[in-house]
Every structure is written in structure tokens, then in C-alpha cells.
């Protein structure tokens with residue numbers, strides 16, 4: 001007899017695990033969420049959620065909680081050339097969709113909002129920080145784990161369903177022998193913060209097309225901005241040693257309008273694409289970066305994850321018949337339906353990653369033409385905005 005019996009065990013309390021915990025516990029399932037880290041999450045990562053995802057969060061009845069917790073709205077993206085000449089306004093505020101805005105919130109705060117929403121349900125428990133979570137056995141009825149907390153306490157947990165949400169390294173996925181294919185991109189994503197940056201009234205993201213790729217100014221929910229650009233792998237070493245003044249010079253040379261903006265380093269992310277060949281196996285399902293690690297250039301990691309969790313939610317057996325066998329059937333169906341949907345998105349995301357790797361002066365000229373045309377052509381511009389809002393493959 002296990003110490004704890006639950007219907008769903010979620011391993012990993014990042015955005016994927018905490019979003020799943022929120023959605024599933026709100027639907028009435030018993031959920032135990034495990035997180036090993038006490039530290040706040042990496043603050044330079046994903047903070048931009050698409051309108052289609054806001055619609056999902058509204059259906060989960062958690063959207064208002066985000067705004068009460070400090071999330072902000074942005075109309076969209078403005079595109080410029082490196083001399084700050086305007087090219088396109090890709091704002092979504094005139095689209096005929098339920099939530100015509102992007103929502104943004106500092107990454108380290110997002111999981112906390114999901115967890116606090118889950119905590120309103122008596123059927124939700126959270127163990128954090130845990131030291132280890134070891135699989136003991138899986139029989140016809142359930143899977144059994146042994147969990148060690150930081151205070152030394154050891155508990156056994158029996159569960160009908162396992163969600164692996166332990167991020168891109170996914171040691172749990174490896175343990176359960178999920179095969180993954182991976183691709184390492186050539187250029188790394190460098191992120192800077194500026195506390196001085198002033199966003200416009202619509203909190204628009206401003207993207208500049210330069211000879212070495214895009215430079216994006218992304219307003220942050222607590223003020224200032226995040227600056228994203230790509231650098232070559234062989235530049236990483238020297239980039240890490242640069243002073244704030246040197247970063248300022250570097251950005252100022254690429255986009256002179258920011259030559260006086262003070263900034264400092266927030267991190268470097270060597271992107272890779274990682275895709276699990278199978279997303280589910282019996283009563284186990286992979287979610288988030290553990291399942292599909294995407295190039296961050298299009299802000300799709302969390303967005304895709306939340307869409308996946310929502311789809312899965314609609315396929316799980318009702319509480320009355322929530323058994324290991326019925327769960328396995330639902331997960332098989334989930335993989336069949338969602339994997340083909342997402343594959344197209346993954347491919348589009350991958351070719352964008354490749355084009356960021358080979359971006360040069362010619363690509364800049366082509367992209368400038370593309371955005372000018374999108375601004376002029378009503379239908380093409382509308383399609384672009386709908387896709388960027390998360391309705392269709394972007």
C-alpha cells in the first residue's frame with residue numbers, strides 16, 4: 001500500500017508541469033506535482049503568450065489570475081530596418097478573435113500563477129523541493145515511485161498516469177527509454193536586459209532587421225526590456241567577457257537608435273531542436289521541452305506546450321473511468337492527433353532556426369521586402385497576424 005495515491009503524477013514544475021497541474025486539477029483529477037528546484041526559474045526565458053493561448057487560459061479560468069498577478073498586454077510586433085525605418089505593424093488588436101492581444105509576464109513568475117490556481121483545488125498536492133523520484137514498478141493497475149524530500153522524508157506514491165515535464169534534459173524520459181532526435185543550431189541566442197528601456201503605450205515588441213540577423217526589444221512586465229539577438233558559437237567566449245558598455249556599443253552599432261541605452265547580460269542560449277519520437281508509452285506522456293525543445297526565435301515553447309496540454313485535457317477518460325488502461329488509450333490517441341498537428345509547426349520552427357543560422361545581408365534585404373509587402377497587402381498581412389496570434393502554423 002503506497003503512502004500517497006494519486007490519479008496523475010507530474011514530474012517537473014516548470015511552465016509545462018505547472019500548466020498541466022492547473023488544468024487537470026481544475027477538471028477534478030487528483031494531481032501530485034513534483035519539483036526538484038528551490039531556486040526561481042531562469043528569468044530570461046519565455047515570457048510571451050499568444051492570443052490563442054490566452055483563449056485557452058480563459059477557458060481554464062486562469063487568465064484573470066495572470067493579470068491580477070502582474071501580467072501585461074501587448075498589441076504585437078513592429079518591424080523596422082536597422083536605421084529604425086518602419087516596415088510593418090503586426091499588431092493583433094483588430095483581429096476577430098476572443099483575446100486580441102499577447103500576454104507577457106516574467107518567466108520566473110508564470111509557474112507560480114499556475115500552481116496558485118491549482119492549489120485552490122483540494123485534489124492537488126505539490127512537493128517542492130524533492131531530492132529524488134525513483135520508479136519502483138509498474139503493474140496492471142498503477143505505477144509506483146519512491147520520492148525523497150529535502151528534509152529526508154521518503155514516501156511511496158502510486159499513480160494511474162505519469163506526466164514527464166522535466167525539461168529539455170529529461171532524465172525521466174531517458175529512464176523510460178523515450179528516443180529523441182536532436183539538432184544543434186549554429187548560432188546562439190544572446191539575451192540582454194535594459195532597465196532603462198521605455199516601452200510604447202501598447203508594449204509592442206520592436207524587431208530590427210540587421211546584417212547579422214534580428215535584434216528584438218521585448219518589453220518586460222516589471223519594466224525595462226529584454227534584448228534578443230543571435231551570435232556565432234565562436235563568439236560566445238568573448239561575448240561572456242564583455243562589459244555592459246561593450247554590449248551597449250555592440251547593439252548601438254547594429255541599431256544606432258539604441259546607442260545610448262544601458263544594458264547588461266541576461267544569458268546565452270545555444271539553441272537546439274529536440275523531438276521525442278514517441279510522445280506517450282502506456283500510461284506515460286511527455287510534455288513541454290521534454291517532448292519538443294524548439295528554437296526560441298519564435299517564442300513557441302510554452303505556447304505549444306499549453307496547446308498540447310489543452311488538447312490532452314479533452315481526451316483523458318472521465319474521472320469515473322480513470323484507470324491505467326483507459327489512460328493508456330487516451331494517451332495513444334493524443335499522440336496520434338497532436339503529434340501530426342505539431343509536426344508541421346516543428347518543421348516551420350526548424351526552418352526558421354536554420355534561416356537564423358544563415359542570415360546575412362541578402363536575407364536582410366529579402367526580409368525587408370517581405371515585411372513591406374505584408375504591411376501593404378491586407379490579406380497577406382491578416383494571415384501573418386493570425387498565424388503569429390497562434391491560429392495556424394507560424
Ligand SMILES: Cc1cc2nc3c(=O)[nH]c(=O)nc-3n(C[C@H](O)[C@H](O)[C@H](O)COP(=O)(O)OP(=O)(O)OC[C@H]3O[C@@H](n4cnc5c(N)ncnc54)[C@H](O)[C@@H]3O)c2cc1C
Nearest residue numbers: 012014015016036046047048166167288289299301302303
Ligand atoms: C531565451 C528564451 C526565450 C523564450 N521565449 C519564449 C516565449 O516568449 N514564449 C514561449 O512560448 N516560449 C519561449 N521560450 C521557450 C520556453 O521558455 C520553454 O519552452 C519552456 O519554459 C519549457 O518549459 P518546461 O516546463 O517544459 O521546461 P523547464 O522550464 O525546463 O522546466 C522543467 C522543470 O522540471 C524540473 N525537474 C527536472 N528534473 C526533475 C525531477 N527529476 N524531478 C522533479 N523536477 C524536475 C526542473 O527543475 C524544472 O523546474 C523561450 C526560451 C528561451 C531559452
